[in-house]
Amino acid sequence: MTTYDLIFYLFAAVTLISAFFVVTNRNIVHAAFYLLFTLFGIAGIYVMLGSDFVAIVQLIVYVGGILILLLFGVMLTNKITNVDIKTGTIHALPASIVMGLFAGALGAAVFNTNWKVVELTSAEASTTGLGVMLVNEYALIFELLGILLLIALIGAASMARR
Amino acid sequence: MMYDWLYNATGSEVIAAIIQSLMPLFLFLLPFALFAVLLERKVSGHMQDRLGPMRVGYHGLLQTIADIIKLIQKEDIIAASNDKKFFNLSPLIVFIGSYAAFAAIPFSGAFLGSNIDLGIIYIVAVTGIVVAGILMGGWASNNKYSLLGAMRSAAQIISYEIPTLLVVVTVIMITGTMNLYTMSEWQTEHFWNWLILGGPVFGIQKILLIPLMIVSFLIIFLSTLAEVNRTPFDIPEAESELVSGYHTEYSGMKFAIFFLAEYANMFAISVIVSALFLGGFQSPIGYVGNLFGLPWLIPFEQFFWFAFKGIFFVFVQMWLRWTLPRFRVDQLMAFCWKYLIPFSFVILLIVGLITVL
Numbered sequence: 001m002t003t004y005d006l007i008f009y010l011f012a013a014v015t016l017i018s019a020f021f022v023v024t025n026r027n028i029v030h031a032a033f034y035l036l037f038t039l040f041g042i043a044g045i046y047v048m049l050g051s052d053f054v055a056i057v058q059l060i061v062y063v064g065g066i067l068i069l070l071l072f073g074v075m076l077t078n079k080i081t082n083v084d085i086k087t088g089t090i091h092a093l094p095a096s097i098v099m100g101l102f103a104g105a106l107g108a109a110v111f112n113t114n115w116k117v118v119e120l121t122s123a124e125a126s127t128t129g130l131g132v133m134l135v136n137e138y139a140l141i142f143e144l145l146g147i148l149l150l151i152a153l154i155g156a157a158s159m160a161r162r
Numbered sequence: 163m164m165y166d167w168l169y170n171a172t173g174s175e176v177i178a179a180i181i182q183s184l185m186p187l188f189l190f191l192l193p194f195a196l197f198a199v200l201l202e203r204k205v206s207g208h209m210q211d212r213l214g215p216m217r218v219g220y221h222g223l224l225q226t227i228a229d230i231i232k233l234i235q236k237e238d239i240i241a242a243s244n245d246k247k248f249f250n251l252s253p254l255i256v257f258i259g260s261y262a263a264f265a266a267i268p269f270s271g272a273f274l275g276s277n278i279d280l281g282i283i284y285i286v287a288v289t290g291i292v293v294a295g296i297l298m299g300g301w302a303s304n305n306k307y308s309l310l311g312a313m314r315s316a317a318q319i320i321s322y323e324i325p326t327l328l329v330v331v332t333v334i335m336i337t338g339t340m341n342l343y344t345m346s347e348w349q350t351e352h353f354w355n356w357l358i359l360g361g362p363v364f365g366i367q368k369i370l371l372i373p374l375m376i377v378s379f380l381i382i383f384l385s386t387l388a389e390v391n392r393t394p395f396d397i398p399e400a401e402s403e404l405v406s407g408y409h410t411e412y413s414g415m416k417f418a419i420f421f422l423a424e425y426a427n428m429f430a431i432s433v434i435v436s437a438l439f440l441g442g443f444q445s446p447i448g449y450v451g452n453l454f455g456l457p458w459l460i461p462f463e464q465f466f467w468f469a470f471k472g473i474f475f476v477f478v479q480m481w482l483r484w485t486l487p488r489f490r491v492d493q494l495m496a497f498c499w500k501y502l503i504p505f506s507f508v509i510l511l512i513v514g515l516i517t518v519l
Contacts, residue, residue: 036291053280056287060286063291064323071294072316075309
């Protein structure tokens with residue numbers, strides 16, 4: 001087992017264990033805090049796969065943005081307005097059937113795919129290539145996504161003003 | 163480079179990496195924090211026509227060491243209604259977030275934690291972990307002042323991240339790199355090559371850039387100042403309203419870790435701003451090592467300039483803290499959204515035009 005493997009398993013363990021706690025924890029603020037470790041572990045795995053830009057965007061968007069927003073929402077509703085958020089289990093049977101089917105489909109996809117095996121090389125910076133592709137081959141999609149985000153922003157602002 | 167030397171000396175990648183990642187903490191950050199705490203007290207004292215600490219050592223030089231010894235002896239108080247697990251975890255996460263930024267900061271030509279291409283963006287990303295840690299501490303303290311302080315702190319950091327990032331994007335457009343080492347190299351040799359004075363390319367572009375860059379420098383300095391919650395932006399720990407914000411409930415070494423993280427953050431933003439606009443570790447007037455043909459001297463000189471610029475801006479932050487009163491919450495938000503963000507957007511557009519033409 002090389003150092004690379006060791007670090008990979010470390011990040012994988014962090015991700016899986018904290019994800020387990022996110023799902024099972026009864027306290028919703030605790031669950032949100034455990035999500036920090038899950039997102040961090042996933043960013044680590046992206047780095048191990050050599051996609052540095054995706055890892056950092058993962059940190060900026062999920063840890064710096066969505067997680068903080070989630071924490072704000074949970075804290076404000078939970079502590080200040082004294083509304084109980086339900087964290088119990090409901091519809092256990094249909095949920096486990098659907099999840100079992102989904103897990104089966106995922107497992108089948110994982111085990112039946114003919115994975116391409118590439119030799120381990122030292123990772124190269126992916127930002128320049130990504131930027132060139134975004135403004136050349138995928139320029140239209142990139143611009144459309146930009147407009148979509150802008151519309152979402154304006155919508156959020158106008159809803160907040162009401 | 164330091165890593166190669168360590169690798170040859172120890173013969174193991176892992177040991178070399180561990181030693182290298184601990185070096186900034188033990189050789190630089192801890193002595194710096196000891197010095198900076200004393201400096202803060204001395205600066206505040208002299209600004210208010212007092213002497214500051216005078217008793218321990220010559221003019222109070224050993225005061226911080228005595229304080230640290232006292233803090234180590236203190237009882238670690240955890241109140242019964244604190245959320246114990248996250249209460250203990252929070253100082254650690256805050257410190258990890260602020261120390262992780264040092265991985266991409268070039269200390270000198272010979273010492274750089276990781277020469278990743280995304281340097282400055284990586285630093286912005288790991289700062290997000292600090293916000294989560296602060297919220298965790300404020301919530302786990304189970305104290306309304308702590309929670310309010312943490313909320314204010316998080317809201318402030320998120321708002322002021324926007325002007326910071328806009329200025330960073332402007333700088334990236336001019337230099338064409340996100341790597342802080344390459345950025346510092348780009349502004350090498352003389353102080354008129356610094357980005358605040360238009361960068362090393364002479365011509366019409368330099369003249370056009372000078373006023374824009376001075377305004378950008380002010381914007382990023384103010385917004386990063388707000389991100390580390392220093393006066394005049396210190397409403398998260400406003401003593402007169404909130405006791406001391408998100409670390410009200412912490413005592414002993416946990417409080418010391420929060421304090422260390424704050425000073426580490428202050429130094430980190432100082433060196434990031436100087437790496438973006440003031441040439442980072444590069445000397446403003448050329449190197450003594452080049453003059454006398456002593457190449458081994460240059461990394462040490464670079465480290466001197468790095469520390470000098472960093473500590474100078476830390477001093478400016480203290481100077482502001484003991485000069486200016488605190489903003490009100492609405493003034494704080496208005497300053498960010500109505501002044502800093504529009505200005506940085508306009509500069510971003512103009513600089514975009516200049517670099518295209």
